[in-house]
Amino acid sequence: MREISIRRWLRFLVFFSSISLQFISGFSDDSPNAKNGTKSDSHTPLAGSKGSRIAIICLIVLAVVVLSFSLFKFWQKKKREEQYARLLKLFEEDDELELELGLRD
16 A cells, blocks of 8 residues: 555656656747857846746755655654554553453463
């Protein structure tokens, strides 16, 4: 079950990455005039870095989301293990109590 959810999460991550790369390529400075050797004057030097800034911000946000999800799953796993250990301890104590009271052989 857990293996299936990890595979599904990885598929989603690859899909999201491919979509993000398509958007990033749209921010490039390649214009039809650039092929002829002339650049249009409408683009400033900061316009090219704007797309890369957006890409970096998207990657940082994605990394934070993945890290948060991973930490949440790790926390859930630890919490389940603690509850299971508490449950086992509870039943072990009951068995010892029954033996002490002579209710069970």
